[in-house]
Amino acid sequence: MNKRHHYLPLQSVIADMVLADNLLDKLGHVLLPAGTCLTPAMIASMHHHDVHQLSILIDDTSEPEPDAAISLQVKMQRLDSLFRHAEKDGPIAKLLAYLQKYRLEEAQ
The missing domain is CATH 3.90.105.10 (Molybdopterin biosynthesis moea protein, domain 2)
Structure with a gap:
């Protein structure tokens, strides 16, 4: 399985x-x-x-593949959760922006 x-x-x-x-x-x-x-x-x-x-x-044998829009939403929420305590500017914010851009491009 x-x-x-x-x-x-x-x-x-x-x-x-x-x-x-x-x-x-x-x-x-x-x-x-x-x-x-x-x-x-x-x-x-x-x-x-x-x-x-x-x-x-x-x-995998019982669950269908999740809708791509829902999957993207979950991934973006996960990023928000992981970076929730990060400052809004600086290197961590830049890393978050790169990851968000990557996830958006991956979904297209």
Whole structure:
């Protein structure tokens, strides 16, 4: 069985989905290990840990390929999440702009 993962916004995650990667807090501590089957209580508590999206395991045999526009949106949200604490100018902002441009060109 071919397995892969997608980053899903927290509001799209439902119970019984499986984490593809370890879920870490801001300090790098493991909140939930990869392979954890999510429960409604786990999903509800993620708001307290500033979690905005999760890497969810997808079974290729049962899930269709996500729409390209949704996939781009998820990738752009992931960049926003990763760079949320970065300054709005300087080298980090320039890196973010390059990555956003790359993602947009990749989607075309």
